[in-house]
Amino acid sequence: QVRLQESGPGLVKPSETLSLTCTVSGASISSFYWNWIRQPAGKGLEWIGRIYTSGNTNYNPSLKSRVSMSVDTSKNQFFLNLRSVTAADTAVYYCARAYVSGSYDYFDYWGQGTLVTVSS
């Protein structure tokens, strides 16, 4: 069974960097797109971006200037960094695997999410 688990600080100060890790178990991290998605309280889901195991990335333009993602295949982990955070970045952050079938891709496995609060 594939499992994803987010980890990282639950509290980040304004203007600092939010850093999260997603650890994948039950399957190799190789040859998939790995995604970060967030949900502010009372709001909808927002796709932050994705990274392929080769290191290729796609980011949401709304966050592109502040986001970076990386992957460590030896540890079966991938990472999110979001710089210069504000209160608007307070959200539950999810990691998810995108399964590609032909030209279709969809999020077939998700982590349970981790709440990150931006506050001084």
Add this chain to the structure above:
Amino acid sequence: DIQMAQSPSSLSASVGDRVTITCRASQSVSSYLSWYQHKPGRAPKLLIYSASSLQSEVPSRFSGSGSGTDFTLTVSSLHPEDFATYYCQQSYSTPYTFGQGTKLEIK
């Protein structure tokens, strides 16, 4: 960005009811449309991909239809465990976008 609009935003129904949730895209997404079920504190669960394909181990009471801009998710007969929030999501182009969610509550 492609905007996804779901309706209704909330829905009250009873066990055994048939319910339908609608998702409309601001431009054609062909069949690049997925549906997810989300319960508080849990990982979202993929139900439907490619607009109408049932994900493995998802009960057959769930079905999806549509293409282009208009899509529906139908639950043919609600079970108690089906009360949750449902989201549509397009993967036609990045940035991928979600509907705002439909909260399905027990009447």
